Amino acid sequence: MTSTGLWRQPDFRNLWLGQTSSMFAANMIAVMLPLLATQLLDASVFEVGVLAAAGHLPYLLISLFAGVWLDRRPKRPTVALADALRAVLLVAIPVGWWQEWLSVPLLAALAFLIGVCSVVSDIGSASLLPFLVDRDDLIEGNSKLELSASASSIGGHAIAGAAFQFLTGPVAMVVNSVLFALSALFTGLIRKKEEPAEVEEGQSIWTDMAEGIRFVIGHVTVRTLILATLIVNFFTALAEPASLTFVTKTLGIAPVWVGVIFASSGAGALLGAMLAGPISARLPLGRLLILTSAVAALASLLTPLATFMPVPVAVALLVVMYTVDAAVIVVYNINVRAYRAAITPDAYQGRMNAAARMAVLSLVPVGVLLGGGLGMLVGVPWALALASLGMFLSTVVLAASHIRRVERIPDLEPREPVADVVREEG
Template sequence: MVAQESLWRNAAYRRYLGADVLSQFGTQVTLVALPLVALITLDATPFQLGLLTAVEMIPFLLVGLPAGVWVDRMRRRPILIVTDLVRAAALGSVPLAAVLGHLTLPHLYVVALVVGVCAVFFDVAHMSFLPSIIDKGVLAKAIGMLESLRSVAGVAGPGVGGAMVQILTAPIALAADALSYLASAFLLRGLKAAEKVRPAQERRSLRAELLEGIRYVLGHPILRRVAMVGGLNMLANGFWAVVQPLFLIDEIGVSAAVYGLIVSTYGIGGVVGALIAPKVVERFGLGRAMYGGALLAMVFPLIIPFSGPGWQLALYPLGTLTWLIAAVVFNVGQASYRQAVTPDHLRGRMNASMRFLMWSMMPIGSVLAGLLAESLPISTMLWITCLIVTAAHLPITLHLPTRDLKL
């Protein structure tokens, strides 16, 4: 564990942070490149584009809950390393197949599925591992730093990804993500941390331990509401994955490079939100920071549907920028709270249960959006997406006791 004043002097935390930034940078490149491989290189329909996102997210439904049990039974650092290496191999196969002239949509679906399965295990182990290397008292600051540097990657990644797609083609751009996962695995390999593994005699059946995690989340008055907010937001994210490229590229007609720059505003909002979140928590308290972030995250997305050609295009990044600032303040608060209040032996299952309840909604959203986009105007789809985001935060904003939460 490390005290607040020595947070940056902790070698394990620096490696943890560095590995995450590298991985996030590549992921942000993929955020632009993968749908553009389907849309531009393989001429995918709206439904096929939605299916691609669904395939990547479906592992959260299939293995999301068991992943939490397994993560709680194992050392978490090796899980992070292995999943990084597997994702590097899967994404590296896309540019190779493209160069050889054998790239197909089924290949892309398989890659998306493999990356999704690895993401489930990595994400659960990654957040559960953090309290093993820092003190509970600096969780908000540490998560704020993490979100801040992730958001820097979110600023640079999409812009670089758009430029790479423009210059090198979308499949070749995915090579950057493969390299970032290799670099992340290298940093994590050198990270030293004392991890406790529960003795085998203390373990129960997979079903019993899985249900314990779900019951803990659903039985907790705040975690239950956070899961509802996250689930509806991920439903909206499933819509975004389909609607955003169709609206900006097909409807408005922006280039791949401009598309990448617009998407990077999410990262800018994330940087600002992550930088101010610890100060907002310190100034107003954890509960009021969460409540205020959720309240503002209801309002700002409604700017986005007013965007269009010409000067109106500026409304799109304005809406995403302000929305993400508010959303990250809320997310830093809720992530700090749930890691702090959950016992160590339950943390993996708690995180997996939260991920399952939240992320399992994204494939539903992407398939539904793909089907609706076949018959509804894209502008209407954009309004639907933004209204889902607004409604998503009601479980917190309608619950006034949230304002009194403390770590």
């Protein structure tokens, strides 16, 4: 199939359109929330960490329940409902601003509730892709979705900074509500019918959850991929409060330039999504994952370096860091997601994605809270440097595992019982 083959599939197009709208809104919110907290509500580094933790906490609390729930019922309407709820929740921000009761605790509460909806939407949409496309189209499908993520990151971050400055952040949040509503609409237009899940009478949600956990823990490949990604996410989260404070406060630049810095990650992601297919075809999968992990860690060292530089040089270094880091992480993510989906039976897609997302994000709330405290204790440069060095542990995990010898992603759907899959991988 050619690289444009999936565009001819209406269901994939609707999934793509829905996810593009959702990603655009999410990227705008990622810039607007910390700007609202730091510039309008004068939030401290620790409060920024609390705000970030609130958005990530639902991945730890409800991911497993969401995975079982999604495996038991049609995913399409559930994803559409979650996006519609996100659209409604965001309206509280401009209302709170107009009524003069907007505060950091309110932002944190809304970030938590939006995060709950994001858990359901993210797990559901990730599980829909292997249902809508063939296994050998997963790289193409993930690449197209990553292209959307990249484009929405560039546009969303840049527009968010400008909108915050010229429309004020609370008013600009209305745009994100519209985008989430569009996501719900397009997802609802997917026509392919999902077969009802086979659930034994009396089988509890805890039994299903245990089966999903047993699959993820027992499958050595899935387990190793999750551990490597967890390490990257933890140390990225550790750096987040110090990095956000450095960009939004210390540099003293206009919000529009804050948007440009964050938008550079979108440019890098766009580059990574365009190169993922050709690079994946030329390099063995295991070596590719090790290489991209190492380059991401190296690129992150530019951020602590920027703290010692004059403002123009610091901005330039941050743009380079966000660009390179995003490019290699996108190549890494496309291959990891396609690999995990290809080696997971359809009956376990929801629970595998739920367990994976919960695991890789489980330490993010801890990371941002520790990062906020670490930034106040040792200062921004040292906090950023320690986080960058920690990211190299992910490269070590991959290089020490059997994944370094993996040549390619399998193109057939596995249908064996879980125990058989575990034996083959072990």
